Amino acid sequence: MSAPNEKIWIQRILISIALLYLVLFIFLPLTVIFYSALSKGFAAYFKSFDDPYAIAAIKLTLFTAFISVPLNVVFGVAASWAIAKFDFWGKNLLTTLIDLPLSVSPVISGLIFVLMFGAQGVFGPWLQEHDIKIIFAPPAIILATIFITFPMVARELIPVMKAQGNEEEEAATTLGASGFQTFWRVTLPNIKWGLLYGVILCNARAMGEFGAVSVVSGHIRGQTNTLPLHIEILYNEYNFVAAFAAATLLAMLALITLLLKTLVEYKYRAELKAANKTEVFA
């Protein structure tokens, strides 16, 4: 690219406006979280974690991510294998449907599970008869989280697998490798950064989801409260230090996610690029 043509003072003004905007909308909110959490000192900050409800909320959040992320990884690998490696009728429709949860409001994402499993829901009476609790219990929280993060691994893997082409796998198959061996030894090493990238984004969303989980959780302290819901309750009780203290955990999760994402993105782009190059030469 040629050197920018704008005069230096125009450049400076444009940079200043951009920075001011980012300070106002990104760096100030980030700072205020930590400032408010520590406004009564470190002792008060750490004391707010000495609360069985906070611990229970953290545990439930970790457990939810622990179940939903691997399930979406398995789905993401299966979906991208089918979509990237084979041609079939209706492929575009399938891809659009997989992306669907991203364009649904979080509240609607929770609502659909209430309509399905709630007391007045389609399966509600049957579930009540058999004494199975889904809504206002962890199963619904996990279901809603899976729905919300559904496409996040698949949509990172599909472009990488597509770009890799089929030649290497076909060679492996010709040489007598089984389907599983081919995937494990040939495909996986080629897509590992893309997969990791998807997992990082999926995990961040799974741990931070609020709207969908809020609809199905019932907000029972110590039982169905995830960390984001715990923050809401504390905030509404005007317990600001504790609310922001809990928020710092999620803010740190966001910062770590950004850091990992930036590191992995570099490798992931290289993976995509390397694959594109072989395709050009093939």
Added chain:
Amino acid sequence: MFKFLKTKSTLAGFKLSFGYTVFYLALIVLIPLSMLFIKTSSIGWQEFWEVTTSPRTIAAYKLSFGTSLIAGLVNVVFGFNIAWVLVRYQFPGKKIIDAFVDFPFALPTAVTGIALTALYSQNGWVGQYLYQLGIKSAYSPLGITLALIFIGLPFVVRTIEPVLQELDGELEDAASSLGASRWQIFAKVLFPNVLPALVTGFTLAFARSIGEYGSVIFISGNMPGKTEIAPLLIMTKLEQYDYAGAASIAVVMLIISFFLLSFTNLLQWYYSRKIGLN
């Protein structure tokens, strides 16, 4: 049975991976989403119409669409500026700032909500000055707009950035050697090339904004008819066990999102075809 579906490729695992994909998609996404339409169809047109056109619902839609529209437009202007600066200029800390553009994606919405409320309420770092000027920056439509600006920014910047990167200097050099001024080059060469990305970025941010819940409800104040957004109204109906009402409002929102999504896909298809012809 799968034979007619598959062509090409001698690789294994199509039946398994395709079968599992469709099964899991149906189980997690399609069957649950179909509940909305089943529930809505159980109440009949008249009730559906009454719920979705009641003054309170209309006010919620207006608020959601109005604030999303303004937030999207603000982000188009400043997002363009940020993408431009990040792609074209050199300045210290650029890489870190580029990474932080994704911060709104990474930060859980509830945390966004309380952080923005703390900033823009009457005693907040920014709010205290705005309130002195008579600007009510929290518990008002303005507060909602601020939250939507926050969550929409990465959509706009990340859509424009790759397009700006692709525009190498050649076009500009050509225009410049033909005697065009810097402003003319921007208006007649650069801007038309970036416009489709601006529209796509705007639509993505807008679609996300109308459904947004977590980052908005803390700063919005949630007054029915005044600062009650559409997703919150769904929540309220649910709390009153009005499942059909909640589903009806949700169906209308889904249909609108669907049209927005189709519009961006169409735009991208049109644009990639245009580039292909060149």
